[in-house]
Amino acid sequence: MDIKPVLNVKKMSEMTYKVPLMADLAAEGKTPEVLFWVGCAGSFDDRYKKVTIAMVKILNKVGIDFAVLGTEESCTGDPAKRAGREDLFQMQAIGNIELLNAYNIKKIVTACPHCFNILKNEYKELGGDYDVIHHSTFLQQLIDAGKVKMTEGGEFKGKKITYHDSCYLGRANDIYEAPRKVLEQLDADLVEMKRCRTKGLCCGAGGAQMFKDAEKGKKEINVERIEDALETGANVVAAACPFCMTMMTDGVKSKEREHDVKVFDLAEIVADAEGLS
Amino acid sequence: MKFLPQVAFLIALGVTAYLIYRRVSRISANIKLGRSLDRTDNPSARWKTMLRIAFGQQKMFDKPLVGILHFLVYAGFVLINIEVLEIIIDGITGTHRIFAGLLGGFYTILISFFEFLAVGVLLACVIFLIRRHLLKVPRFSNPEMKGWPALDATVILVVEITLMAAILLMNAADTVLQAKGAAHYPQTGAFLFSQMFTPMLEGLSMNALVVIERVGWWFHILGIFAFAVYVTYSKHLHIALAFPNTYFSNLQPKGYMDNMESVTNEVQLALGLKEDDGNMPEIDRFGAKDINDLTWKNLMDAYSCTECGRCTSNCPANITGKKLSPRKVMMDTRDRMEEIGEYIAKGGELDKALTEGHGLYSDERISKEELMACTTCNACTDACPINIDPLSIILQMRRYIALEEADTPQSWNSMFTNIENNMAPWQFSPTDRFNWAENLND
Ligand code: HEM
Ligand code: SF4
Ligand code: SF4
Numbered sequence: 012m013d014i015k016p017v018l019n020v021k022k023m024s025e026m027t028y029k030v031p032l033m034a035d036l037a038a039e040g041k042t043p044e045v046l047f048w049v050g051c052a053g054s055f056d057d058r059y060k061k062v063t064i065a066m067v068k069i070l071n072k073v074g075i076d077f078a079v080l081g082t083e084e085s086c087t088g089d090p091a092k093r094a095g096r097e098d099l100f101q102m103q104a105i106g107n108i109e110l111l112n113a114y115n116i117k118k119i120v121t122a123c124p125h126c127f128n129i130l131k132n133e134y135k136e137l138g139g140d141y142d143v144i145h146h147s148t149f150l151q152q153l154i155d156a157g158k159v160k161m162t163e164g165g166e167f168k169g170k171k172i173t174y175h176d177s178c179y180l181g182r183a184n185d186i187y188e189a190p191r192k193v194l195e196q197l198d199a200d201l202v203e204m205k206r207c208r209t210k211g212l213c214c215g216a217g218g219a220q221m222f223k224d225a226e227k228g229k230k231e232i233n234v235e236r237i238e239d240a241l242e243t244g245a246n247v248v249a250a251a252c253p254f255c256m257t258m259m260t261d262g263v264k265s266k267e268r269e270h271d272v273k274v275f276d277l278a279e280i281v282a283d284a285e286g287l288s
Numbered sequence: 289m290k291f292l293p294q295v296a297f298l299i300a301l302g303v304t305a306y307l308i309y310r311r312v313s314r315i316s317a318n319i320k321l322g323r324s325l326d327r328t329d330n331p332s333a334r335w336k337t338m339l340r341i342a343f344g345q346q347k348m349f350d351k352p353l354v355g356i357l358h359f360l361v362y363a364g365f366v367l368i369n370i371e372v373l374e375i376i377i378d379g380i381t382g383t384h385r386i387f388a389g390l391l392g393g394f395y396t397i398l399i400s401f402f403e404f405l406a407v408g409v410l411l412a413c414v415i416f417l418i419r420r421h422l423l424k425v426p427r428f429s430n431p432e433m434k435g436w437p438a439l440d441a442t443v444i445l446v447v448e449i450t451l452m453a454a455i456l457l458m459n460a461a462d463t464v465l466q467a468k469g470a471a472h473y474p475q476t477g478a479f480l481f482s483q484m485f486t487p488m489l490e491g492l493s494m495n496a497l498v499v500i501e502r503v504g505w506w507f508h509i510l511g512i513f514a515f516a517v518y519v520t521y522s523k524h525l526h527i528a529l530a531f532p533n534t535y536f537s538n539l540q541p542k543g544y545m546d547n548m549e550s551v552t553n554e555v556q557l558a559l560g561l562k563e564d565d566g567n568m569p570e571i572d573r574f575g576a577k578d579i580n581d582l583t584w585k586n587l588m589d590a591y592s593c594t595e596c597g598r599c600t601s602n603c604p605a606n607i608t609g610k611k612l613s614p615r616k617v618m619m620d621t622r623d624r625m626e627e628i629g630e631y632i633a634k635g636g637e638l639d640k641a642l643t644e645g646h647g648l649y650s651d652e653r654i655s656k657e658e659l660m661a662c663t664t665c666n667a668c669t670d671a672c673p674i675n676i677d678p679l680s681i682i683l684q685m686r687r688y689i690a691l692e693e694a695d696t697p698q699s700w701n702s703m704f705t706n707i708e709n710n711m712a713p714w715q716f717s718p719t720d721r722f723n724w725a726e727n728l729n730d
Pocket of ligand 3: 592593594595596597598599600614615618671672673674675676678
């Protein structure tokens with residue numbers, strides 16, 4: 012996976028990006044306005060680490076008071092829960108909740124819809140009540156507030172972009188418009204796939220499918236889905252989820268279209284249009 | 289002799305009422321085999337959901353043509369039942385068209401309106417038949433639709449067509465009899481559609497006409513009685529259950545998956561967050577192996593399913609040729625419930641019944657292969673016009689596989705171990721978790 016996430020090479024040399032650690036802030040007796048929950052894919056997956064970096068750059072640029080947990084962060088337990096291992100999920104959840112509550116965290120932003128869903132919907136009953144927002148909503152709010160203008164246009168200006176709905180944002184939590192509003196802000200041509208919004212087709216990775224081979228069938232789900240995307244004639248597939256990112260990228264490869272079709276996350280697109288590199 | 293028709297009618301009515309009563313008791317006893325679950329909160333949101341989804345048929349209009357056709361059948365059915373009320377009163381008291389005297393000229397308008405609806409129902413059902421048998425809509429031909437389910441669908445449509453035809457024939461004969469001045473036939477004037485058939489009947493003798501009118505009448509009402517009983521054995525049960533089933537819909541975001549309280553207790557004990565005070569609830573089983581482990585709402589869902597296949601035709605696993613079909617999950621659940629209910633009705637114990645036949649979790653019913661293929665994408669729950677939730681059943685059965693049988697796929701087991709040891713589903717060292725920040729200013 013050797014795709015350059017930030018295509019715009021113009022460097023904002025005057026800016027050094029910082030990633031405050033929650034533990035350091037706590038030692039100084041501070042609580043940040045928002046916690047950036049990086050997630051396992053954002054921490055370890057080479058491709059998605061670039062999304063994490065894009066997010067950090069945006070957070071720096073707009074001057075938001077944020078922090079990350081660093082090595083203290085731990086899997087939310089989503090894949091275990093969806094695979095049936097409720098015990099393992101709850102062990103993870105209780106550990107994370109203790110940590111978040113000890114740091115007195117109120118607001119969390121994350122680039123992973125699976126982390127978003129579970130932190131928002133399932134941690135509450137176990138004692139973790141936070142204001143959780145997904146980065147698509149977060150980015151849309153920054154645009155609405157005029158903090159992100161995307162005037163640089165960047166690599167995406169004039170391109171045909173199609174957005175792939177993540178199940179855990181869309182049907183799971185009714186977030187369909189925020190990612191589209193972010194993309195509409197670009198000077199680009201946003202086209203819809205035939206299956207979109209509530210009828211959007213899954214990438215195939217949810218429900219812990221990411222971590223095993225598919226059952227036997229006629230076709231891989233991500234191949235079926237990338238066909239929808241290619242049918243639109245778009246050169247850019249926008250995703251808002253680490254698993255969708257992997258599945259769509261693999262789909263593009265299976266069709267041997269890496270040369271003219273790229274998959275990017277919303278945060279990368281925004282960072283690029285902001286001229287952040 | 290004079291009271292013979294009334295007596296016959298009362299017997300037919302009584303038998304119907306008894307059969308329906310027995311069947312409804314069985315269905316409700318079967319649903320009660322499920323675990324408890326509170327779905328009585330927030331009544332105003334529940335009423336709204338029911339009005340929108342069931343009365344308003346909102347999701348049916350995702351496919352506009354089917355939406356309109358079904359709306360004709362639905363509205364027709366509900367309103368024509370007012371006429372059935374008249375038929376029942378006439379049948380019991382020996383009157384004829386009792387509402388005619390009460391309503392005067394308005395009666396003719398009313399019955400004409402019902403005829404209009406009846407024609408709508410009839411045409412819609414003919415189109416439904418064509419769609420099923422000539423157009424080969426793919427969602428009607430999945431493997432689970434072979435045999436009885438396909439026959440059931442056809443029977444329903446044919447019966448509805450016949451019943452509607454009987455109304456029109458009965459009304460036509462009635463108006464001809466009125467014109468000929470037959471006794472007992474109050475003057476109502478011609479009705480909207482049936483008058484088209486009157487010329488065919490005018491040449492017939494008074495006796496023949498009375499026979500036609502009476503046969504139409506009896507056929508219609510006995511048909512309705514028989515159909516009402518049949519419905520309770522069929523996917524057509526949705527005409528009643530769609531309403532409560534949408535009322536008790538899941539109101540949480542679709543992404544929410546319940547936390548198991550029994551597991552919370554165990555985890556808190558294990559972590560020393562809680563002492564065993566001897567009041568810990570007894571746990572029969574983690575997850576669902578058979579129908580009694582599911583909630584009553586899962587079971588009501590199964591009885592409400594119309595077998596329309598919208599869930600399956602939107603399911604990414606099914607679309608790409610996997611064995612999983614959310615519709616089949618619902619049908620298997622209902623069939624298993626019926627099997628167990630039958631056994632219990634014969635005097636068997638539930639525990640024994642569960643060992644009879646094929647369990648819900650078995651290769652013959654819902655197999656591991658099917659359960660493992662689900663991506664939890666919620667396409668099925670979103671597509672269902674009556675808010676049925678196949679995913680809830682799938683996830684509870686996955687819990688059984690993982691927690692009771694420890695029979696999850698090897699690659700999942702590695703993922704579990706990684707989470708336990710490395711705090712991530714992949715095999716990376718937790719100390720490397722923050723390494724991504726090193727390249728930030730490159
Ligand atoms: C109360 C009177 C109702 C009547 C008489 C009625 C009648 C019918 C009939 C005849 C069919 C078969 C259509 C076919 O074979 O293609 C059908 C299917 C169906 N009905 Fe109803 N229905 C009623 C209420 C409802 C309600 C309240 C709902 C909830 C939204 C509903 C949802 C459905 C669905 C989803 C199907 C399957 C449609 C398909 O195959 O595409 N029905 N109904
Ligand atoms: S949630 Fe599972 S069963 Fe339902 S449509 Fe998605 S993959 Fe199919
Ligand atoms: S579960 Fe809903 S969508 Fe699926 S077949 Fe039954 S009624 Fe149709």
